[in-house]
Amino acid sequence: MAAANGHYYATRDPLGATGDFTTAPEISQMFGELVGLWCADLWDRAGRPTTHWVELGPGRGTLAADARRAMAKAGFEPAVHFVETSPVLRAAQATAVPGATFHDSVESLPDDAALLVVANEFFDALPIRQLLRGAQWRERLVACQDTLFLPIAGKPVPDAIVPEPLRDAPAGSILEVAPAAIGVMRALAARIARQGGAMLAIDYGYEGPALGDTLQAVKAHAFANPFEAPGEQDLTAHVDFTTLTAAAQSAGAVAWGPIEQGEWLVKLGIDHRAAALARATPDRGDAIAAERVRLVGDMGALFKALAITAPGWPTPAAFA
Structure with a gap:
């Protein structure tokens, strides 16, 4: 799985109508904006410390661009760091977010300030x-x-x-x-506990332990045989949020959730944002409503949001 996904992501942009799948940031700007405001609110209530903003597996950089725009309006303009190994996707990310610093792994992230880490559909692609x-x-x-x-x-x-x-x-x-996911979570949770900060992980998954084969392949927006055409289709597995939570706690971080993505977005005000966008662009009213339904309804229950924070940091929005 690691070898297949390594080749797959290194050789293509898999996103969008002409690719193999679509993620929440590509569905609507509202998703990335609310992620950014969630981060800015937490940073503000933590006392506005010096902070680096990190995204794991940033896709085309769409989420980061939307989040950065929203964070700037709230007075939060941190340095941006991307953990990404694909040269194809790095090129797209550099265009979307000029000035971002790239890392091959979490080990090289800066250790001189707090970290606010976003991982949207990242853990599901790690090998199981x-x-x-x-x-x-x-x-x-x-x-x-x-x-x-x-x-x-x-x-x-x-x-x-x-x-x-x-x-x-x-x-x-x-x-x-998922030993790879546990390793990444423990490493980042230990850094966050030591340096300050938080992580927001959003993915499809469940609260374990549970039995079942969730390994799946997606090609051209349809399910495929995961044992066919290695390196030519996306391989993922559902995330065990109970295990991720335990990994974070064992490294000294405080865990919040998980809660359903739909609940998380509603608590953060997606309905108000959708209404504002519809007023600003009336010709897109129906499209904006459909985007909201996909994020809150279609994806809302399957996808979960998990937050971890450094000890002493405030309760993150929507997790109270």
Whole structure:
């Protein structure tokens, strides 16, 4: 999954009607604007400390551009940092947000000030591992026969690594774990706890532990076989927000949520923003209403928002 997604993102812009999928910032400017205002409000109530603004996997830079515009109106104009490895997407991001600093990983982010980190549809693309229940639990591996990739059962794994309520699951059950996501969350939570700041993570997922195979591929806005055409389609898996929360807390950060994306957007005032946009551009009234429905209704329950903050920082908006 890591190798396939590494090639996939490095060689194309996958977003939009001509790509493979569309994210919330590409649906409407309202999403990025509310993210920016959420950040500016938290920064203001924290005492306006010197702060770096960070986005993980920034796509085309659309969210950052919209957030930056909203933050500036609130008097918050932080330095922008992007964690991005794709040269194709870096070029688009540099155009959308001139002056942004690029990083290959979270390890090189600055350590001289607070960090406000945004991760929208980032954790779902990190590689997962799957455990398959037979007579005992085994790791699910991928084999290649000629040019065909197939899932196979690997060596047995100790029961101790499986959450106790799930150890006696029926044969054929699949448990997903995400060590890469846990590593990123722990690293950033430790930095935030030490330096000050917060993170907002928005993604599709669930509160675990839970069983189920959520590995999926998307090509041309339709689901595809994840074992076909490696590196030519987007591979993702649903995010276990319970595990991410525990990882953040174990590193010293305070966790808030998760709550549904729809609830988060409504509490932040998306209805007021949609009404204001419709008044300013009456010819787009129906389109703006449809965008609001996609963000709050269609995506609102599946997508969750999780916030983490440094100890002593204020309660983030919409999570009270």
